[in-house]
Amino acid sequence: MKRKLYVETSVWNQLYKSNRPDWHVITEKFMNMVLNSALYEIYISNYVLLEIEECYEEKRKILLEWIQKVSPILLDDSLECEAMMSKYFDAGILEPSKANRYYDAAHVAVCSVNDIEYLLTFNFKHLVKIKKIDSFNGVNLLNGYGSLNFVNPEMFIPEEA
Numbered sequence: 001m002k003r004k005l006y007v008e009t010s011v012w013n014q015l016y017k018s019n020r021p022d023w024h025v026i027t028e029k030f031m032n033m034v035l036n037s038a039l040y041e042i043y044i045s046n047y048v049l050l051e052i053e054e055c056y057e058e059k060r061k062i063l064l065e066w067i068q069k070v071s072p073i074l075l076d077d078s079l080e081c082e083a084m085m086s087k088y089f090d091a092g093i094l095e096p097s098k099a100n101r102y103y104d105a106a107h108v109a110v111c112s113v114n115d116i117e118y119l120l121t122f123n124f125k126h127l128v129k130i131k132k133i134d135s136f137n138g139v140n141l142l143n144g145y146g147s148l149n150f151v152n153p154e155m156f157i158p159e160e161a
Contacts (some may be wrong), residue, residue, distance in 0.1 A: 003117055003156075006043045007072060008107045009051040010122040011153055015066050016059045023122055023152075030120075030153035031070055040156070042072040043116055047106040049074075075114050077106065084109035087143060093135045108136050112145045120153050128152075 011027055018024035034042055044067065052063050085105040088094055094101040104127055111119045121127050128150050137147040 002039060002041045004041050004043060004115070005118045005120055005156070006045075006075075006107065006111045006114075006116045007048070007070075007153075008119060008121045008123065008127075009048050009103065011120050012044075012048065012052065012063050012066065013059075014122060016062045020122075026152070026154045026157065029157050031066060033157060034070060042070055043075055043114070044072045045075045045107070045110040046077050047103050047110065051103055075110050077110065078113065080113045081106065081109040084112055084139075084143065084145075087139050088136065091135060091139050093132055093139070108148065111148050112136075112140050115146065116148070118149045118151050120151055120156075122152055 014020065014023045014027035015031070034040055052060055055063065088105045088108065089096040094105050096102060104123065107119060133150050140147060
């Protein structure tokens, strides 16, 4: 069975002139591995595309080319996602008034309602914090959804011999 991986915007962003060369290398290795592997199903949502649309033209063009090349499955946003986002905000996990936090909650909600196993992210400031992960998963469990794993792409790259 293929693992379901949702690639959030911070990962795609590393494919364009990253200020973290190590993340750029990891992301490129991961994307190239995905292109040559049948082990994973890659997902994105309209929220990823909306964030990329906000980029300046050169960056947007490169990121959209990568998305086209990888050809992820596009998940729609839904009322169910919006409801979960509200629950995350009500629980105080993220602040809804900040635009980027809205997208962060959206990525988590899309994964949760679509039974995605792994959310791939480099957002260590707002998403990959143990208290937040526990809180997201607590809200998910209280609402009949499973736990979500917050990981970076490097975890899926095989060790080199």
